[in-house]
Amino acid sequence: xxxxxxxxxxxxxxxxxxxxxHAVGVDLIAHEAGVTKKTLYDRFGSxxxxxxxxxADRDERWRAFVARRLDAAPPEPxxxxxxxxxxxxxxxxxxxxxxxxxxNAHAEISDPEHPAHPVITGQKRWxxxxxxxxxxxxxxxxxxxxxxxxxxxxxxxxVAHGLDMFPDAIGHAREQAHALLxxx
Amino acid sequence: xxxxxxxxxxxxxxxxxxxxxHAVGVDLIAHEAGVTKKTLYDRFGSxxxxxxxxxADRDERWRAFVARRLDAAPPEPxxxxxxxxxxxxxxxxxxxxxxxxxxNAHAEISDPEHPAHPVITGQKRWxxxxxxxxxxxxxxxxxxxxxxxxxxxxxxxxVAHGLDMFPDAIGHAREQAHALLxxx
DNA sequence: TCCCGAGTATACCGATCTGTATAGTGTGAG
DNA sequence: CTCACACTATACAGATCGGTATACTCGGGA
Numbered sequence: 001x002x003x004x005x006x007x008x009x010x011x012x013x014x015x016x017x018x019x020x021x022h023a024v025g026v027d028l029i030a031h032e033a034g035v036t037k038k039t040l041y042d043r044f045g046s047x048x049x050x051x052x053x054x055x056a057d058r059d060e061r062w063r064a065f066v067a068r069r070l071d072a073a074p075p076e077p078x079x080x081x082x083x084x085x086x087x088x089x090x091x092x093x094x095x096x097x098x099x100x101x102x103x104n105a106h107a108e109i110s111d112p113e114h115p116a117h118p119v120i121t122g123q124k125r126w127x128x129x130x131x132x133x134x135x136x137x138x139x140x141x142x143x144x145x146x147x148x149x150x151x152x153x154x155x156x157x158x159v160a161h162g163l164d165m166f167p168d169a170i171g172h173a174r175e176q177a178h179a180l181l182x183x184x
Numbered sequence: 185x186x187x188x189x190x191x192x193x194x195x196x197x198x199x200x201x202x203x204x205x206h207a208v209g210v211d212l213i214a215h216e217a218g219v220t221k222k223t224l225y226d227r228f229g230s231x232x233x234x235x236x237x238x239x240a241d242r243d244e245r246w247r248a249f250v251a252r253r254l255d256a257a258p259p260e261p262x263x264x265x266x267x268x269x270x271x272x273x274x275x276x277x278x279x280x281x282x283x284x285x286x287x288n289a290h291a292e293i294s295d296p297e298h299p300a301h302p303v304i305t306g307q308k309r310w311x312x313x314x315x316x317x318x319x320x321x322x323x324x325x326x327x328x329x330x331x332x333x334x335x336x337x338x339x340x341x342x343v344a345h346g347l348d349m350f351p352d353a354i355g356h357a358r359e360q361a362h363a364l365l366x367x368x
Numbered sequence: 369t370c371c372c373g374a375g376t377a378t379a380c381c382g383a384t385c386t387g388t389a390t391a392g393t394g395t396g397a398g
Numbered sequence: 399c400t401c402a403c404a405c406t407a408t409a410c411a412g413a414t415c416g417g418t419a420t421a422c423t424c425g426g427g428a
Contacts, residue, residue: 002404002405003404004404019294020293022204022207023292023294025384025386026385035406036405036407037387038389038405038406039404041386041387042404042405046386046387047387103283103287103291103343104291106346106347107204107283107288107291110202110203110204121347121348124347125349145356148344148353148356149337152337152344152356152357152360153333153336153337153340155340155344155349156335156337156338156339156343159339159342160332160339162290163290163304163305164305165339172329172332172336176336183367186374186375187375209415210415210416211414211415220375220377221418222377222378222418222419223374226375231415231416
């Protein structure tokens with residue numbers, strides 16, 4: 001990826017997340033990236049492609065972020081679940097003041113045939129699989145329902161954080177997850 | 185409200201929810217409502233105003249829907265909490281295949297000065313207050329944290345339902361709320 | 369009968385949208 | 399030096415955006 005393409009993607013990521021996808025035009029992206037539209041279209045071909053790469057890149061960075069946190073976490077499955085919530089809180093503090101970027105993008109992309117759709121659903125499936133794997137280490141019988149509950153707490157916390165419903169929503173979700181795991 | 189204005193609001197509500205606010209233009213709204221743009225602007229003055237009334241109307245209908253369900257629910261606070269989740273499941277089945285309209289709108293409206301902002305946050309505050317009032321009947325000491333947990337489960341379930349993460353997410357949230365209340 | 373308000377139809381405004389075309393600049397490798 | 403390539407600058411096409419203006423139809427009430 002050329003330096004200009006990198007700058008385009010960084011600018012698009014910031015603008016798409018802060019203002020929404022449909023509210024941001026390619027002229028603004030090019031201007032913020034210090035790049036002409038020509039270069040932008042030479043590198044990406046379409047706005048739709050920029051949207052897809054924005055989401056795919058964000059997804060990739062999130063997964064790497066979680067993986068790094070998980071590497072530094074204790075081996076006990078329950079502690080690793082809490083490490084995911086801690087990762088989410090840290091991530092939200094610096095990357096997600098407005099909630100989950102995938103959920104927000106999904107609000108604007110209704111067409112299931114849109115190439116960004118599998119990126120969005122893919123991240124959620126990955127998260128559910130992550131929780132399921134960890135839940136199997138906590139309570140092998142009935143790991144699936146436990147993972148789904150963790151998923152609900154996690155998604156709810158991201159929304160609550162984005163809408164600023166009450167202070168430290170993700171921390172609260174973490175404590176609830178803790179209580180839930182302790183009850184096993 | 186004149187018949188044409190009502191049709192405009194109905195068309196706008198459907199289009200805004202299904203496709204997103206910025207993706208829908210006033211020409212499309214007018215066409216779908218069987219109304220000219222002139223009539224549309226005579227009644228509402230601006231697209232922004234249509235957005236505000238769409239959200240306010242949706243909020244009002246949701247609150248009335250919950251109130252009706254709550255009227256028919258048993259007097260025990262725990263049962264009334266579950267009635268809220270049941271109401272949400274019924275509402276989602278016929279009005280919200282794509283998750284919470286307020287959350288989706290918030291993804292597109294970043295500016296806190298936007299007149300639609302208080303409508304969005306108002307509904308969430310109302311929901312939290314509703315849960316808090318019911319939680320006080322279940323566990324007077326520590327009603328606030330209990331209400332926040334119910335809120336997380338509820339919001340998470342709406343997101344999970346909208347993204348189709350797994351079947352009957354709201355029903356699962358209801359069962360988790362049930363377990364949570366039973367533990368009090 | 370007349371009038372008035374609600375609504376229709378159509379044409380238009382300036383601005384902005386995504387996307388393209390042409391011409392020119394700077395730089396590193398061979 | 400040359401050549402390829404990344405990039406800049408500017409202009410523009412075609413469509414659509416929110417919003418407005420003019421002229422018309424229709425039905426109900428005084």
